[in-house]
Amino acid sequence: MSHGHRATETARLLADAAASLLLRPGHTLGMISGILLGVASAVGAVTIADTQQAQIDLRFDLQRSGIVALEATTPTKAGFPADGIARVAALDPVAAVGELSRWNDRATVAQPAAEDGLLAPVLVGDRGGLDATGTTVVAGAPAAALDDPAATGTAWLGERLAARLGFTDPAAGTATVVVDGVPFTVVGTVRNGGSFGYVSGAVLLSRPSAVAGLRTTGSNVRVMAKVRPGSAAVVADYMLAAVDPTRRLTLENVTPPDGEILLGNVGGDLRRVGAALGGFIGLVGMITVANTLSLSVYQRRRELGLRSAMGWSRRRIGLLVLTESGLAGAVAGVLGSALGVAAAALWCRLHDWELVMARELPLLVVGGAVLASLAGGLLPAVRAASTSPLAAMRS
Amino acid sequence: MAALIELRGIGLEVAAPVPTRILHPLALDVAAGTFVAVVGPSGAGKTTLASIVGALQRPSEGSYRYDGDELTGRGLAALARFRAQRLGFVFQGSHLIDERTTLANVELGITTPGVGRPQREATSAEALSWVGLGDDVARRRAGDLSGGERHRVAIARALVKEPQVVIADEPTAALDQPTGQAILALLARATERGATVVVVTHDERAAAMADQVVTLVDGRRT
Numbered sequence: 001m002s003h004g005h006r007a008t009e010t011a012r013l014l015a016d017a018a019a020s021l022l023l024r025p026g027h028t029l030g031m032i033s034g035i036l037l038g039v040a041s042a043v044g045a046v047t048i049a050d051t052q053q054a055q056i057d058l059r060f061d062l063q064r065s066g067i068v069a070l071e072a073t074t075p076t077k078a079g080f081p082a083d084g085i086a087r088v089a090a091l092d093p094v095a096a097v098g099e100l101s102r103w104n105d106r107a108t109v110a111q112p113a114a115e116d117g118l119l120a121p122v123l124v125g126d127r128g129g130l131d132a133t134g135t136t137v138v139a140g141a142p143a144a145a146l147d148d149p150a151a152t153g154t155a156w157l158g159e160r161l162a163a164r165l166g167f168t169d170p171a172a173g174t175a176t177v178v179v180d181g182v183p184f185t186v187v188g189t190v191r192n193g194g195s196f197g198y199v200s201g202a203v204l205l206s207r208p209s210a211v212a213g214l215r216t217t218g219s220n221v222r223v224m225a226k227v228r229p230g231s232a233a234v235v236a237d238y239m240l241a242a243v244d245p246t247r248r249l250t251l252e253n254v255t256p257p258d259g260e261i262l263l264g265n266v267g268g269d270l271r272r273v274g275a276a277l278g279g280f281i282g283l284v285g286m287i288t289v290a291n292t293l294s295l296s297v298y299q300r301r302r303e304l305g306l307r308s309a310m311g312w313s314r315r316r317i318g319l320l321v322l323t324e325s326g327l328a329g330a331v332a333g334v335l336g337s338a339l340g341v342a343a344a345a346l347w348c349r350l351h352d353w354e355l356v357m358a359r360e361l362p363l364l365v366v367g368g369a370v371l372a373s374l375a376g377g378l379l380p381a382v383r384a385a386s387t388s389p390l391a392a393m394r395s
Numbered sequence: 396m397a398a399l400i401e402l403r404g405i406g407l408e409v410a411a412p413v414p415t416r417i418l419h420p421l422a423l424d425v426a427a428g429t430f431v432a433v434v435g436p437s438g439a440g441k442t443t444l445a446s447i448v449g450a451l452q453r454p455s456e457g458s459y460r461y462d463g464d465e466l467t468g469r470g471l472a473a474l475a476r477f478r479a480q481r482l483g484f485v486f487q488g489s490h491l492i493d494e495r496t497t498l499a500n501v502e503l504g505i506t507t508p509g510v511g512r513p514q515r516e517a518t519s520a521e522a523l524s525w526v527g528l529g530d531d532v533a534r535r536r537a538g539d540l541s542g543g544e545r546h547r548v549a550i551a552r553a554l555v556k557e558p559q560v561v562i563a564d565e566p567t568a569a570l571d572q573p574t575g576q577a578i579l580a581l582l583a584r585a586t587e588r589g590a591t592v593v594v595v596t597h598d599e600r601a602a603a604m605a606d607q608v609v610t611l612v613d614g615r616r617t
Contacts, residue, residue: 005509012512023494306490309451311479311506313472389451389478392486393442393564 013316017323024296031292031325032332034285035373039333039365042278043340048347049270051356066229067132067195068236072221072249079207080223084243085128088223091238093231098128100135100196103210103218106352107180109203111165119352120161121202122179124210124218132226133196140171140188145206152212155184158200159191164354179203182213201354221249278365282372285332289325289376297321297384304384305391318385322377329373333366340365398424399559399591400448405457407443418443420457421616423609425593427559430586432605433595439611441595442564448593449482449562450474462559479506483553483590485563485582489545493538497523497548500537504552522551526581543574550581560591567598579604 021028072080079099088097103122110117127143130136137143138159145151155177162170165177167186175186184205192199210218223243227235236253244251297304307317341357348355406420418440425431425448433441446452447459450466453474459466466477483504491500501519510518523533526547532540537548546566553561563582567575575598582592583604594601602608610617 002509008509008511015512019495019499023492302488302490303492306484306486307503308475309449309478309484309486310504311475311477311482313475389475390446392484392490393446393451 013320013323014327017320017327020320020324021327027292027296028328031289031373032328032335034288035282035329035332035369036285036336036339038278038280038282038285038372039336039369040339040343041281042274042368043337043361043365044343044347045274045277045340046271046361047341047344047355047357049274050358051344051348051353066227066232068225068227068232068239069254070223070236070239070243070251071254072244073252074248074250075217076221076249077211077217079124079221080243080249084245085223087242088225088235088239089128091235093228093235095226095228096128096131097223097225098126098130098132099207099222100125100129100133100199100224101218101222102220103205103214104180104216105219107203109161109165110178111167112176112178112183114165117178118161118164120158120354121198122210122214123199123202123204124207125204126206129224130190132224133192133199134194134226135190135192135196135199138171138189138191140173140186142188145187146204148206149208151206152209153183153185154187154206154209155179156188156190156204157186158198158202158204159189160200160354161202162186162189164201177203179205180214180216182215184209184213222254282368285369286372286376289328289373290379293321293325293377293380294383297380297387300384301387301391304387305389305393308387309389309392314385317387318381321381321384322374325373325377325381326370329370330366332373333369336369337362337365397426399427399462400425401458401460402448403458403460405444405447405454405459407440407447407452408455417614418447418454419615423448423616425591425607427591428586428589429591429606430583430604431591431593431607431609432601433593433609433611434597434599434602435611437597438613440614441611443614444609444611445562445564445593445595448560449484450477481559483556483558483561485546485549485553485561485566487565487568489542489549491537491540491545491548491552493536495537496533497528497535497537497540497544498533500548501533501552501555504555506556519551519555522555523548525554526551542570543577546570546574546578547581550578550585554585554588554590557588558590560593561585563592563594563596565595565597567596567601576600 085097088094101124103124105121106119107122108117109120126146130143157167157170157177167175170186171188173185173187176183177186190199190204225235225239240251240253304317345355402421402423404420404422407418408414408416433444435441447454454467498516498519501522502515505515505518520530520533528544528547532544540548566578566582570578579598579601582594585592
């Protein structure tokens with residue numbers, strides 16, 4: 001068969017299978033329901049797990065091994081003394097040190113003309129803090145501008161937040177972002193693709209900007225140091241004295257020794273629970289497809305016998321039923337993905353979280369749904385293929 | 396005229412559940428373009444003979460030559476190809492897919508690979524027109540058609556690929572007399588298109604219209 005003929009026949013087979021599904025809506029709905037629920041559960045659970053993971057990251061990332069984090073228990077507007085930071089920076093195991101504090105976890109952030117804003121974290125940092133956490137300036141004013149005490153009224157946006165707010169060119173220096181009712185000129189965008197991913201979804205201000213512009217005080221004041229692995233405990237001890245020799249800030253070491261393992265375990269467990277739940281329901285869906293399609297093949301034996309009598313090969317009849325199951329799986333996958341994402345989005349909205357979802361997840365689950373449905377359709381397809389052409393004569 | 400279909404010693408015996416002779420060995424020649432009526436009482440083996448002629452089942456003995464080619468011993472796939480290329484069927488119950496349109500039902504009869512949708516629709520509409528059904532019927536659900544219309548659609552589906560042989564199994568069994576007469580006339584007219592028509596029937600009118608009458612009683616040709 002030529003390529004053109006094959007394409008025509010494939011299109012005909014698809015149309016035929018789609019028509020068969022549409023003409024039996026009850027069967028089709030029954031067939032796709034199991035897989036649809038499986039996909040929705042998997043997408044919802046995995047997406048919620050990812051989002052939960054991001055929330056855990058927000059709370060714990062600052063404390064990962066390889067990073068020393070000191071937090072001032074006494075609120076301060078002035079931040080950390082520059083000479084103290086310089087003393088830490090001079091240490092051999094320290095690669096970078098600086099401030100990256102959370103000013104407000106849930107500030108209302110919006111474009112000036114927008115009626116509604118988004119809830120997003122506001123961070124306060126300097127160049128050392130960005131270097132220590134692996135945060136880079138994607139576009140606009142360099143990180144060094146964060147250290148300019150005279151520069152107030154400016155802000156950097158995490159690139160994910162900039163996209164959510166609808167900024168087309170946030171680094172041009174002409175845009176304004178309103179944070180809790182206070183306007184800031186957007187001068188650049190930042191990104192953190194590593195352990196401090198929440199930075200990409202936050203507003204970043206220099207300390208002078210935050211102190212001069214925002215009416216609230218910061219929720220915490222943290223100094224971060226990126227250190228050589230294995231030196232965190234020693235550096236932390238030194239930093240406590242070096243950064244605040246007068247004990248004015250009442251610094252506290254908030255670096256847990258096993259933060260990395262904790263994160264990995266919690267996030268991994270959540271994803272596994274989601275995947276297992278989706279997989280189990282998907283298995284039930286596969287059995288549903290097998291049952292429903294078997295019933296359908298039994299009820300359609302006259303039609304299948306007719307096709308066989310007219311000269312359809314066993315392979316083509318089997319392919320028709322398999323195509324029906326594959327199409328049902330694809331529909332279930334797409335609808336299930338949408339349902340799962342919607343459920344996860346609703347969950348996040350109720351908790352004021354920003355939805356985090358792996359881009360490849362919908363594609364993966366649709367593929368999985370098609371495969372599960374094809375597996376469920378295999379036995380009915382074999383049964384259909386073995387329908388005798390005499391079935392048309394006898395019925 | 397050379398026979399298109401040549402059966403020699405063709406018979407069928409089934410082994411299960413108990414050994415039963417369905418069709419005793421018989422000989423039959425069918426010339427191309429003729430109208431053949433297979434008649435006889437119920438249980439005489441008429442449908443079995445038609446199913447062997449239609450390559451729907453293999454005989455347990457004998458030789459079946461079609462246009463000079465031996466068919467006995469061929470595999471299921473080869474027989475399916477043979478049916479697809481050469482034969483059209485009209486079954487007793489018309490066997491339409493009720494949920495689909497009339498046109499879509501006729502399209503099912505097109506088994507030639509690589510025929511695009513526009514051409515399939517045009518050919519099917521033409522076949523429907525030949526059996527006296529217009530565009531209004533073509534777009535209706537098959538489930539909404541009358542008994543006579545359903546049989547006409549079944550004939551259109553059998554003829555749409557222009558087969559060499561059309562096999563009709565009791566096409567008038569469930570129809571009133573005038574409608575049955577019209578269906579038989581339609582099948583007889585198919586020979587004008589070059590088709591050979593084999594009709595299994597109780598209907599004496601079919602025998603009267605036929606070029607050749609094959610009578611079976613208790614699985615034997617008389």
